[in-house]
Amino acid sequence: MRKGSEGRNRLLLITLVITALFLITLDLRGVGLLNGARQGTQTILTPFQRAGNVVVAPFKNFLSDITHLGRSRAQIERLRADNAKLEVQLLNRANADAQLIQLKSILNLAGTAGYKIVNARVISQGSSQSFSQVITIDAGTTAGIKTNMTVISQSGLTGVVKEAYSNSATIMLASDPTFRIGVRIAGSQQIGILSGRGNRSASLQLLDNQTSVKVGDILLSRGSVSNRPFVPGVPVGYVTAIDNSAGAIAQSATVHLYTDFSILGVVAVVIAAPVINPGDALVPAKPQPTPVPTVTIYVTPSPTPTN
Amino acid sequence: MITRRISISAPIILAVYVLQESVINQFHFPGGGFSLFSILALIWAVLSRPEIAALCGFFAGLLMDFSQSSGGPIGQWSLIMIAACYAISYFGSGNESLASNPLGVTFLVTIVFFLAELTYVASGALLGVQMGEISQTAITLIGMSLWTLAVTPLSLPVFSRLHGLAFDKRSAI
Numbered sequence: 001m002r003k004g005s006e007g008r009n010r011l012l013l014i015t016l017v018i019t020a021l022f023l024i025t026l027d028l029r030g031v032g033l034l035n036g037a038r039q040g041t042q043t044i045l046t047p048f049q050r051a052g053n054v055v056v057a058p059f060k061n062f063l064s065d066i067t068h069l070g071r072s073r074a075q076i077e078r079l080r081a082d083n084a085k086l087e088v089q090l091l092n093r094a095n096a097d098a099q100l101i102q103l104k105s106i107l108n109l110a111g112t113a114g115y116k117i118v119n120a121r122v123i124s125q126g127s128s129q130s131f132s133q134v135i136t137i138d139a140g141t142t143a144g145i146k147t148n149m150t151v152i153s154q155s156g157l158t159g160v161v162k163e164a165y166s167n168s169a170t171i172m173l174a175s176d177p178t179f180r181i182g183v184r185i186a187g188s189q190q191i192g193i194l195s196g197r198g199n200r201s202a203s204l205q206l207l208d209n210q211t212s213v214k215v216g217d218i219l220l221s222r223g224s225v226s227n228r229p230f231v232p233g234v235p236v237g238y239v240t241a242i243d244n245s246a247g248a249i250a251q252s253a254t255v256h257l258y259t260d261f262s263i264l265g266v267v268a269v270v271i272a273a274p275v276i277n278p279g280d281a282l283v284p285a286k287p288q289p290t291p292v293p294t295v296t297i298y299v300t301p302s303p304t305p306t307n
Numbered sequence: 308m309i310t311r312r313i314s315i316s317a318p319i320i321l322a323v324y325v326l327q328e329s330v331i332n333q334f335h336f337p338g339g340g341f342s343l344f345s346i347l348a349l350i351w352a353v354l355s356r357p358e359i360a361a362l363c364g365f366f367a368g369l370l371m372d373f374s375q376s377s378g379g380p381i382g383q384w385s386l387i388m389i390a391a392c393y394a395i396s397y398f399g400s401g402n403e404s405l406a407s408n409p410l411g412v413t414f415l416v417t418i419v420f421f422l423a424e425l426t427y428v429a430s431g432a433l434l435g436v437q438m439g440e441i442s443q444t445a446i447t448l449i450g451m452s453l454w455t456l457a458v459t460p461l462s463l464p465v466f467s468r469l470h471g472l473a474f475d476k477r478s479a480i
Contacts, residue, residue, distance in 0.1 A: 026381075
């Protein structure tokens with residue numbers, strides 16, 4: 001009886017082993033049925049795995065946090081450092097982009113007039129404690145910059161070099177109350193003196209009492225002897241208001257300066273003026289006024305009702 | 308009697324298989340983790356007679372072969388588990404003090420698990436299955452064995468009771 005049982009057991013064992021070997025052989029020979037069985041198992045398990053993933057996710061994260069506690073902390077620190085670095089880079093990038101736009105415009109302006117310029121970045125805005133309007137740039141005498149040179153920005157005149165050092169220079173802005181420049185009106189060629197007021201507006205005093213100025217007139221720099229401190233033809237601003245006070249010898253006006261002094265990032269110092277005066281070549285295009293739609297309404301009176 | 312045993316054993320084994328595949332496999336335990344399903348199969352085998360153990364090993368191995376995480380040919384795990392379960396049952400039934408002692412079962416399961424895994428690696432290499440670097444394989448092998456050593460005593464009471472339920476045994480480890 002026991003012998004028979006042992007024989008059956010042995011037969012079962014041999015059968016199982018042969019079956020396993022048979023399966024291996026079939027699988028190695030690439031029988032599709034077995035691959036189908038594996039795929040079928042996976043198909044059945046997929047919903048369970050999805051459900052398991054949902055259930056397990058919080059525990060998995062918790063477990064992962066515990067097992068990688070030291071590593072996670074170090075990683076967080078590293079990521080924080082990377083993030084801070086990237087933020088600085090991004091900030092610098094945005095700053096560089098803005099400066100690039102300004103620089104392109106300056107080069108366009110200088111290129112049109114044929115000015116030889118040295119580009120410089122604004123590295124400091126002067127304190128307004130002394131009520132002066134100055135900036136400091138990162139280029140100086142080593143770059144060919146000297147005192148009394150014209151400084152331009154993308155829009156036009158910015159100021160004049162007040163002091164030049166080896167690697168930096170101080171620029172007096174056109175908005176400085178002590179700033180004076182000889183200007184001419186584009187087109188009519190009338191001349192006058194422009195004075196800073198401490199902000200973006202300036203005062204224009206015409207020199208000839210026979211001439212007149214009108215709102216919208218564009219002012220350009222007249223130029224100085226040997227082109228210092230001012231080269232000719234740089235756009236300065238446009239007239240926004242006329243002062244017709246009685247008893248005045250010559251007409252005066254309020255001028256809006258082209259340069260926005262609050263956003264100066266890059267400026268250019270004109271180190272050599274063109275041989276030929278650019279004249280009115282740098283007069284900026286007049287802004288196109290936004291068309292205002294006109295609506296005409298025709299009213300047809302209806303006959304008065306009579307009772 | 309056989310039908311009853313199979314009808315009770317099969318759902319238990321399948322449930323643990325699903326648990327292994329859908330839950331436990333989602334954790335990335337250090338050192339490779341553990342296979343609750345393998346532990347169940349080995350505990351089931353150590354508590355059964357050799358022929359039942361071999362049968363259990365075959366079906367457990369077949370399910371392991373069907374798993375997506377198995378890289379070898381179908382039948383490889385079946386063959387290994389037949390041998391492992393038969394061997395563990397043979398040693399267990401031959402030594403009552405070992406099979407009835409939880410500590411003895413734990414060590415037996417761990418050793419057989421380690422040997423089964425080693426056989427899988429060796430046979431896989433012969434069959435052309437990519438196993439990765441030897442050092443990494445060794446670390447995983449040792450890590451899984453240590454996990455088995457840790458998890459077996461915890462799961463032994465549950466699996467032992469379930470086995471007792473299926474095989475109508477009054478006493479359980």
